[in-house]
Amino acid sequence: MAAESTPAITEPGSTGSRRRGKGRRRKARGTGSRALRATAVTAAGVVVLGGAGAGYVYFKLNGNLHSVDINQALGADRPTKIDNGSENILVLGSDTRAGKNRKLGGGTDDGSARSDTAMIVHVYEGHKKASVISIPRDTLVDRPACTDTKGTTHSAATGVMFNESYSTGGAACAVKTVESITGIRMDHYLEVDFEGFQQLVDDLGGVRVTTTEDIRDPQSHLDLKAGPHTLDGEQALGLVRTRHGVGDGSDLGRIQLQQAFIKALIDQVKHVGVLSNPKKLLDLADTATKAVTTDSELGSVNALMDFAGGLKGIGSDRMKMVTMPVQYDPANPNRVLLDKAKAQLVWDALKQDRDIPKSATKGTATGEAKGVVN
Known part of the structure; x- marks a missing residue:
């Protein structure tokens, strides 16, 4: 039986609470992970570049991508591509150990990469609201055979962790696996790394959050007292990486922290005033275009501007965030299994461009993470 929901994270405007799950789970080994709603941050820094008008700026930023x-x-x-005005974007946080990310990622520094954060962003017809479905990295899945962007074919694998798809075959295999799970074609792909995420938060001037209890996690270099904070890039990275600092140490609990932080990040973008500050605007755009990897259809400043422009009206209050329906694996408390029946309710809703029904996540595993209140 799945653990019940916990108070974990209170979303903006929420006054309700949820009971702590009855089950106890062994704390999982911490690994790097990032937030990521790269599209929202990119919208703040890139879409307004149309007014900059400087050829140098355009070519500089184009070269960053x-x-x-x-x-x-x-x-x-x-x-088959769904032609109803909606869009589906796979957003990954890449846990590369190459270059400067070795310092930020911890663990090994062999240049390998994983996707410890994965989200399907569904933008509804009219681009006035969105649903975000977080995919737990610890989900055991059947990975389909896939060919990476270098032309190397990778055999299928059964019962492997979801983030193994990215470490095996990069972006293409991650997309292939998500499409296999959901039956939904991903229209676009966005990826952001450690260093880029940290710099984006710093360029924004930090992100305001409130913690309901002390959070201390030496592994993610995080030490926060309960109360309001304006997190700099390093602290923000620590918050979205931590799994030992709060709750039961699970990836599901960490997802709750990530979702709450993303909403705070989007709100911060709205209030940072980049339109009236050309230097902040260009710094943010420079960082954003360096931070993200996109699919080839978004691989130019003009294409990214058009795409981001279609998202800029979606605030945190117009964004529904859920975790892909899963249940704890009876054979391993540190792994979860897809709840296929409930997950199908999610995929059907996205295909039909409808809101995700509450029944899709009722009774599923959620983890424990009493942490952030926006």
Whole structure:
């Protein structure tokens, strides 16, 4: 039976509470993970560049961008594109150990990479609201055979952790796995790394959050007293990485922290005043374009501006955030299994561009993370 929901995170405007789950779980080994709603941050820094008008700025930012050709790698064996005005974007936080990220990531420094944060962002027709579905990295899945962007084919695997898809075949295999799980074609792909996320928060001037209890986690370099805080980039990275500092030490609990922080981040973008501060605008745009890797269709400043422009009206109050329906694995308390029946309610809602029903997540595993209140 799944653990019940816990008070974990109170979303903005929420006054209700949820009971602590009855089950106890062994604390999992901490690993790097990031937030990420890269699209919202990019919207703040990039969409307004249309008014900058400087050719130098355009070419500089265009040169910052990295893209991967997902369509070429995956070919025609994909779900049919849903043509109803909605968009589905896979957003990953890449846990690369290469370059400067070795210092931020901890653990090994062999240059390997994982995707410890994964979210499906569904933007509804009209681009006035969105649903975000977090995929727990500890979910055991059947990974389909896939071909990466270098042309290397990787065999299918059964019962492996979700984030193994990215470490095996990069962005293309991660997209292939998500499409296999959901039956939904991902229209776009966005990825952000450790260093980029930390710098984005610093360029924004920090992000305001309130913690309901002390959070201390030496592994993620986090030490916060209960109360209001304006987190700098290093602290923000620590918050979205921590799993020992709060709750039961699970990835599900960490997802609750990440979701609360993302809403605070979006609110901060709205209040930071980049439109009236050209230097802050350009610093943010420079950092954002360096921080993200996109699919090839978004691989230019013009394309990214158009895309981000379509998202800029979606505030945190117009964003529904849930965790993919899962249950704890009876054989291993540090792993979770897809609740296929309830997950199908989520996928059907996205396909039909409808709100996710409450029944889709009722009774599913949620973890414990008493932490952030926006």
